[in-house]
Amino acid sequence: MQFLANPTRFLKIANAVLPYVWAITIALFAVGLYGALVTAPPDYQQGETVRIMYVHVPAAWMALFVYTVMALASAVAAIFRHPLADVAAKTAAPIGAVFCFLSLATGSLWGKPMWGAWWVWDARLTSMFVLMLLYIGYMAIWAAIEEPHRAAMVARVVALVGFINIPIVKFSVDWWNSLHQPASVFRMGGPTIAGPMLWPLLVMGLAYTFLFLALHLTAMRAEIAARKIRQIQIAEIGDR
Amino acid sequence: MKLILALIKRDLTLSMRQGGGVGTALGFFLTVVVLLPIGIGPDQALLARIAPGALWIALLLSVLLSADRIFQQDYEDGSLDIMTMGPVPFEMVALAKAVAHWLSTSLPLAIAAPILGFLVNLEPSAILPLAVAMVVGSIALSLLAAIGAAVTVGLRRGGLLVSILVLPLYVPVLIFGLSASQPGAAPGLTTASLLILGAIALVSLVVSPLASAAALRSYLT
Numbered sequence: 001m002q003f004l005a006n007p008t009r010f011l012k013i014a015n016a017v018l019p020y021v022w023a024i025t026i027a028l029f030a031v032g033l034y035g036a037l038v039t040a041p042p043d044y045q046q047g048e049t050v051r052i053m054y055v056h057v058p059a060a061w062m063a064l065f066v067y068t069v070m071a072l073a074s075a076v077a078a079i080f081r082h083p084l085a086d087v088a089a090k091t092a093a094p095i096g097a098v099f100c101f102l103s104l105a106t107g108s109l110w111g112k113p114m115w116g117a118w119w120v121w122d123a124r125l126t127s128m129f130v131l132m133l134l135y136i137g138y139m140a141i142w143a144a145i146e147e148p149h150r151a152a153m154v155a156r157v158v159a160l161v162g163f164i165n166i167p168i169v170k171f172s173v174d175w176w177n178s179l180h181q182p183a184s185v186f187r188m189g190g191p192t193i194a195g196p197m198l199w200p201l202l203v204m205g206l207a208y209t210f211l212f213l214a215l216h217l218t219a220m221r222a223e224i225a226a227r228k229i230r231q232i233q234i235a236e237i238g239d240r
Numbered sequence: 241m242k243l244i245l246a247l248i249k250r251d252l253t254l255s256m257r258q259g260g261g262v263g264t265a266l267g268f269f270l271t272v273v274v275l276l277p278i279g280i281g282p283d284q285a286l287l288a289r290i291a292p293g294a295l296w297i298a299l300l301l302s303v304l305l306s307a308d309r310i311f312q313q314d315y316e317d318g319s320l321d322i323m324t325m326g327p328v329p330f331e332m333v334a335l336a337k338a339v340a341h342w343l344s345t346s347l348p349l350a351i352a353a354p355i356l357g358f359l360v361n362l363e364p365s366a367i368l369p370l371a372v373a374m375v376v377g378s379i380a381l382s383l384l385a386a387i388g389a390a391v392t393v394g395l396r397r398g399g400l401l402v403s404i405l406v407l408p409l410y411v412p413v414l415i416f417g418l419s420a421s422q423p424g425a426a427p428g429l430t431t432a433s434l435l436i437l438g439a440i441a442l443v444s445l446v447v448s449p450l451a452s453a454a455a456l457r458s459y460l461t
Contacts, residue, residue: 133404157390
């Protein structure tokens with residue numbers, strides 16, 4: 001971790017790794033979508049509509065995973081003062097927010113034919129909605145404070161306080177009577193989904209993860225460049 | 241300990257003398273409570289069903305919007321800077337200020353709200369459960385509002401931002417507060433919800449001083 005603390009070294013590694021990450025992402029999406037749309041069987045109750053699951057579930061997984069990455073990066077920034085940890089947290093937020101919005105949107109599109117409602121205020125949907133608000137609040141803090149170092153310090157607090165919502169989202173379907181499907185993959189006793197439906201789901205999950213990795217590395221490069229520009233601008237003002 | 245009590249007393253005295261304390265919060269509370277029947281219509285049965293929820297939401301908003309008083313003034317005139325250097329740990333300073341806010345604003349509102357419930361046709365049998373739930377919940381409300389106040393203390397237009405940051409944290413308080421205030425519910429549910437509300441208050445008691453102090457330090461350095 002300290003090995004990557006030097007921004008220049010991080011950029012070198014990121015630049016070298018990024019094309020391969022994109023290649024793996026595209027390959028995983030190809031395999032996953034083929035499995036999801038072609039080889040996976042239709043559901044005995046839902047028919048072909050079940051295929052939204054292959055887009056909806058990985059998006060929801062990523063929304064939770066990215067917030068966890070944000071909280072972890074904030075903790076690393078607070079404890080170890082790692083120079084790139086704040087950059088990692090800041091750049092992860094918009095990506096996670098989009099994943100969260102996608103999971104809400106695809107879930108809504110799935111819910112209308114299946115449940116008969118675009119939206120219900122059950123435990124899982126409410127806590128995911130709260131997660132969306134937490135993402136928005138976190139991005140708003142970065143936007144509201146001009147000085148990057150101070151913004152980073154405040155943002156760490158916001159990310160860490162909001163992390164309490166992640167276990168609530170995960171276990172909401174167990175703790176409350178929920179309309180949403182209970183845990184079917186990450187549960188004690190193993191997954192309850194049949195094999196032909198499970199492997200495309202896991203491949204799509206991996207594809208989404210590599211997509212996040214690619215986007216995150218790109219965004220971190222951009223943020224590091226933006227900070228260098230800001231430093232140059234400040235130095236120019238000082239030179240006058 | 242005496243210093244912490246002195247801090248609480250100082251904040252309470254200031255809030256009483258300067259105005260903008262419980263009087264203004266109560267006024268805002270009444271305004272929200274007035275708007276609800278006007279917006280929803282005069283159907284008394286409907287109002288009776290939503291009365292606990294309406295009163296809870298009015299309480300949430302009143303506590304939230306009065307929260308920036310917690311740290312704002314001392315931040316602006318430099319007292320907060322001095323408090324970081326004093327003998328009291330800064331986390332305890334933040335806790336003392338949140339407690340003062342609870343005593344001066346949240347607690348009076350939590351006690352007054354059920355009594356004012358007749359404005360939204362609250363069932364008389366619901367007054368006591370609502371009062372108990374609101375008093376317990378108000379602890380969490382003040383502490384969480386303090387986190388939001390600390391995170392936005394140095395911002396010029398932090399008002400709406402406090403709402404975005406703190407209302408997601410208020411959602412569990414609202415959910416459990418409501419299920420603890422329904423008069424006709426199973427007694428097991430009321431007790432369980434009250435206990436969870438207490439648990440949320442205890443967790444905020446630990447998290448709020450730590451988070452507020454960390455956020456304030458980033459503005460003070």
